[in-house]
Amino acid sequence: MRTLIRLTVTAAASLLLTMSGTTPGNAAPAGVTAHCTGSGCAGKSPASTGCDHHARTVRRSTEIGPLMELRYSSTCRAAWVRITHARGGDRIEARNKGGACRRKSCYAATVAPGRSSAYTAMVNDKGIKAWGCLHRRNGNVSCTEAY
Structure with a gap:
């Protein structure tokens, strides 16, 4: 008993x-401390730097389908994009400057075949705005508002 x-x-x-x-x-x-701040986080993983701890979603996609979130860490002053409920081949980007996707201003990740989620490396969000974009396999593109 x-x-x-x-x-x-x-x-x-x-x-x-x-x-x-x-x-x-x-x-x-x-007591988790972040291992980077601002531009020092550009291109790094939010998980391996500790920036994902205490991060929050500041923008979401408004399209029907996969959920794309712009995540922000106030400790790291950096942002990244996370996608869930996606299909293999869908591509996401975290951006912080206009124009072409260039190193340190844009990082992309593609959802692997058989998977439904992914996240990008971080972009600097210290004193500048960041946003996320989703490029669907069918050619449709949607972006979050800047934060």
């Missing part, structure tokens, strides 16, 4: 944590 109660309590606690979004895999570790 004691084992059954322990299993029930453990299962209930796990369910509550999962529903609240605070599972150990989702929680940002306390």
Whole structure:
């Protein structure tokens, strides 16, 4: 009986944590420090630099289909694009300057075959605006508002 109660309590606690979004895999570790700031983050991964901790979505796509999000880290002063519910071959870009996609002003990622999500490297968002674009396999392009 004691084992059954322990299993029930453990299962209930796990369910509550999962529903609240605070599972150990989702929680940002306390005291995480970022490894870059502003232009020093350009081209780097938000996950490997710690910039993804405490980041927030500041813009979303308004198109029906894949969810494209412009993510921003106030600690790193950098932005990147994340896409979910996409198809292999869809391409996303994080931009912070007009014109052609150039190094340090634009980073792209393509959703791999069999996958449905991806994210770009970061662009500097310190004192300048950034935005994201989605290039669908069918040729359609949609972009977020700048932030």
